[in-house]
Amino acid sequence: MTILETGTVAAGSLLTVANLAVEEVAAILAATDRLERMAAPERAKILAGRRIALLFYESSTRTRTSFELAAKSLGAMTTLVSDKSSSIEKGESLKDTGLTLRALGAECIVLRHANSGAPYLLAKSTGLPVLNAGDGMHEHPSQALLDLRTMLTRLPGMSGRLINGKTLGGVTVVITGDILHSRVARSNAMLLPRLGARVVLCGPKELLPEDALGLGGADSSGAVEIERDFDKALKQTASNGTMVVMMLRIQRERLAGLELDLGDYISRYQLDEERLMARAPEALVMHPGPMIRGLEISGEVADGPNSAIEDQVRNGLAVRMALLVRALGAGGFESVTV
Amino acid sequence: MSDILILNGRLVDPASGVDAERDLLLRHGRVAAVEMPGELRAVKGKETIDAKGMIVAPGLVDVHVHLREPGQTYKESIKTGTAAAAAGGFTSVVAMPNTLPVNDTVEKLEWMLDAARGAVVKLFAMPAATFGSLGEEITDFHELARVGAVGFTDDGKPVLVDRVMRGALVAAAGIGVPVSQHAEDTRLTGGCSMNAGPVAFRLGLRGMTVEAESKIVERDIRLLRDIEQHDGLRPHLHVQHVSTAKAMEAIRQAKRAGLHVTCEVAPHHFTLTDEAVGDYDTNAKMNPPLRNDADRLAMIAGLMDGTVDCIATDHAPHALFEKEQEFERAPNGITGLETALGLALRVLHKGNGMSISRVIELMSAQPAGIVSLDGRGTLSVGSFADVVVFDPAAEWSFEAAKSRSKSRNTPFDGAPMLGRVAATISEGRVVFKA
Numbered sequence: 001m002t003i004l005e006t007g008t009v010a011a012g013s014l015l016t017v018a019n020l021a022v023e024e025v026a027a028i029l030a031a032t033d034r035l036e037r038m039a040a041p042e043r044a045k046i047l048a049g050r051r052i053a054l055l056f057y058e059s060s061t062r063t064r065t066s067f068e069l070a071a072k073s074l075g076a077m078t079t080l081v082s083d084k085s086s087s088i089e090k091g092e093s094l095k096d097t098g099l100t101l102r103a104l105g106a107e108c109i110v111l112r113h114a115n116s117g118a119p120y121l122l123a124k125s126t127g128l129p130v131l132n133a134g135d136g137m138h139e140h141p142s143q144a145l146l147d148l149r150t151m152l153t154r155l156p157g158m159s160g161r162l163i164n165g166k167t168l169g170g171v172t173v174v175i176t177g178d179i180l181h182s183r184v185a186r187s188n189a190m191l192l193p194r195l196g197a198r199v200v201l202c203g204p205k206e207l208l209p210e211d212a213l214g215l216g217g218a219d220s221s222g223a224v225e226i227e228r229d230f231d232k233a234l235k236q237t238a239s240n241g242t243m244v245v246m247m248l249r250i251q252r253e254r255l256a257g258l259e260l261d262l263g264d265y266i267s268r269y270q271l272d273e274e275r276l277m278a279r280a281p282e283a284l285v286m287h288p289g290p291m292i293r294g295l296e297i298s299g300e301v302a303d304g305p306n307s308a309i310e311d312q313v314r315n316g317l318a319v320r321m322a323l324l325v326r327a328l329g330a331g332g333f334e335s336v337t338v
Numbered sequence: 339m340s341d342i343l344i345l346n347g348r349l350v351d352p353a354s355g356v357d358a359e360r361d362l363l364l365r366h367g368r369v370a371a372v373e374m375p376g377e378l379r380a381v382k383g384k385e386t387i388d389a390k391g392m393i394v395a396p397g398l399v400d401v402h403v404h405l406r407e408p409g410q411t412y413k414e415s416i417k418t419g420t421a422a423a424a425a426g427g428f429t430s431v432v433a434m435p436n437t438l439p440v441n442d443t444v445e446k447l448e449w450m451l452d453a454a455r456g457a458v459v460k461l462f463a464m465p466a467a468t469f470g471s472l473g474e475e476i477t478d479f480h481e482l483a484r485v486g487a488v489g490f491t492d493d494g495k496p497v498l499v500d501r502v503m504r505g506a507l508v509a510a511a512g513i514g515v516p517v518s519q520h521a522e523d524t525r526l527t528g529g530c531s532m533n534a535g536p537v538a539f540r541l542g543l544r545g546m547t548v549e550a551e552s553k554i555v556e557r558d559i560r561l562l563r564d565i566e567q568h569d570g571l572r573p574h575l576h577v578q579h580v581s582t583a584k585a586m587e588a589i590r591q592a593k594r595a596g597l598h599v600t601c602e603v604a605p606h607h608f609t610l611t612d613e614a615v616g617d618y619d620t621n622a623k624m625n626p627p628l629r630n631d632a633d634r635l636a637m638i639a640g641l642m643d644g645t646v647d648c649i650a651t652d653h654a655p656h657a658l659f660e661k662e663q664e665f666e667r668a669p670n671g672i673t674g675l676e677t678a679l680g681l682a683l684r685v686l687h688k689g690n691g692m693s694i695s696r697v698i699e700l701m702s703a704q705p706a707g708i709v710s711l712d713g714r715g716t717l718s719v720g721s722f723a724d725v726v727v728f729d730p731a732a733e734w735s736f737e738a739a740k741s742r743s744k745s746r747n748t749p750f751d752g753a754p755m756l757g758r759v760a761a762t763i764s765e766g767r768v769v770f771k772a
Contacts, residue, residue: 018540093662118664215540
């Protein structure tokens with residue numbers, strides 16, 4: 001008897017983008033649009049009285065607040081359980097914590113966890129819809145969806161486009177930085193190529209091993225590329241194409257054992273105004289946060305006209321509303337596959 | 339103890355060079371007669387096993403099992419673990435010392451081997467090479483060998499300090515037993531929970547590199563050479579559960595150079611790859627981890643060309659609640675005693691053309707030789723009446739729920755097997771019958 005056989009993942013869960021069909025992505029983004037257009041009082045009826053547990057084993061400001069505000073704006077009751085000041089601290093297992101939340105009436109669990117794959121365990125052991133709010137070095141699927149929406153709203157000529165395998169045709173997305181430890185990079189690298197984007201991963205080999213090419217999957221439909229030289233990567237925009245530069249934080253807390261000269265890193269990989277203007281002056285600049293200004297990105301670029309960083313945060317709230325509605329099978333969501 | 343007649347079977351005893359129809363008489367716990375079909379029918383009043391269509395072979399020998407007793411009997415006990423062994427066709431198993439407490443003294447070893455523990459098949463043990471398996475001070479090899487130690491190992495905790503490993507090899511050489519090493523440079527594998535590679539990257543898990551294994555194997559081989567040259571001794575290094583092509587090649591070269599190196603491969607390492615981790619299936623988490631397909635094929639190549647000396651299960655039972663954890667937190671290991679023969683016949687015999695006789699040799703005579711189990715691993719007259727009778731053509735699926743082990747942690751639940759054990763006889767006693 002294995003865990004895989006005893007548990008099934010509830011419809012409406014979002015554990016990974018790897019098996020999220022493009023049609024599902026389209027449905028989620030369409031629901032995001034609908035919810036955003038709705039008047040607040042009407043929106044607050046959609047999940048009125050429903051119970052959502054936010055289970056955060058890792059500190060987080062933006063993702064936690066984003067999910068919490070999304071749930072509340074839909075009228076749901078939320079409860080926050082964090083690893084501090086809870087039975088988790090006393091050594092209770094993830095499975096038992098999940099079963100307790102289920103017994104208390106939680107209908108959906110949003111999970112942030114330091115261990116890759118933890119959402120699978122929670123989903124299989126509770127049978128509840130689980131939204132992965134970031135697991136270890138694995139994935140951050142809602143971030144990839146909000147990043148996609150940000151591109152669709154900010155890149156020229158995108159509004160009104162149908163969501164399919166060609167939507168991001170001509171768009172080059174350069175993801176730069178600590179790819180090794182980044183769940184955001186993994187989710188984006190797995191999702192964006194399937195919508196037609198060219199994804200170029202960039203960083204030194206310590207933070208971007210060749211194994212990352214495997215993110216493209218067994219077939220070549222989702223292929224990703226590696227370019228070590230950031231300046232070269234920035235010049236890779238196809239003719240008539242557009243460029244997105246997604247910068248990632250150096251996760252110093254995960255760097256144990258890796259020798260990285262930060263001064264050297266900054267000179268080679270920091271996105272500053274000079275580099276941006278010289279190589280890709282039209283590029284849309286994104287960052288999932290938290291940012292370390294002066295390390296991977298300069299303050300001027302972060303606050304500059306190319307920056308979509310605040311849009312990302314705004315889109316996060318809207319996309320997460322759609323994901324919660326989908327998880328709870330409310331609001332006329334037709335498609336609830338996982 | 340009554341006599342047992344095994345009639346009409348195909349006797350496969352690689353140690354005696356026999357692969358033909360023979361009848362067998364077991365008496366007083368020993369093989370009393372091996373005769374041409376029909377010649378033993380005059381013997382009367384005996385228990386008779388009709389082995390028509392079956393293979394009759396020496397009981398299988400596993401040089402690497404974890405029986406969890408003392409200390410963790412909620413996972414397994416000597417009684418249940420050896421019952422699982424019997425169900426898998428094994429008649430001799432060698433218990434690893436990573437019990438609680440660690441088996442590192444004569445008293446603990448004697449307690450473990452005491453008949454009161456209820457072992458169903460013959461139990462042997464390798465005590466720890468160092469006290470507490472801490473890798474610092476070697477245990478009393480002489481005294482431990484006197485009461486039955488068949489080798490020494492710190493098992494999951496490799497002996498990292500050169501000086502200590504050298505001392506262990508020298509001490510063991512003086513007694514004529516192997517030092518069995520789990521080859522993992524743990525300085526390179528902190529926080530790692532599976533094989534390094536594209537699968538680990540995609541899953542966001544830290545990966546163990548092949549070098550973490552090969553570096554220790556290469557270091558140990560250097561020590562062997564050094565001891566042979568400077569101490570005039572011929573130490574025996576046994577490399578546990580080899581999983582990488584790189585370590586396999588190092589062992590191949592060492593054997594060519596005439597050093598006394600033996601090694602084992604576990605069935606999961608010649609059957610599965612790291613893709614089996616799937617969606618963080620902790621039943622595919624073990625150490626060494628499942629590797630990529632090139633490594634898997636290198637294990638098969640090593641088995642085919644004789645570099646690999648034996649198949650060992652690394653039977654490592656864990657309770658369900660322990661495996662029902664986040665992948666990185668779950669313990670390493672899978673059960674293996676009941677699936678080893680079925681996988682070996684499926685993958686090596688059917689899949690790669692290895693003769694059944696050779697499969698049996700890798701699972702009986704050769705492992706028995708590594709730990710010098712006199713009179714075992716063969717069915718020649720006078721040897722112990724350790725026998726496995728199995729149907730080599732039976733195709734079946736393993737059902738973990740029916741396991742004799744206390745634990746169910748296997749990636750092979752529902753997996754196809756070839757060759758089904760019909761009966762297992764340990765020193766003349768029928769200890770398993772299907």
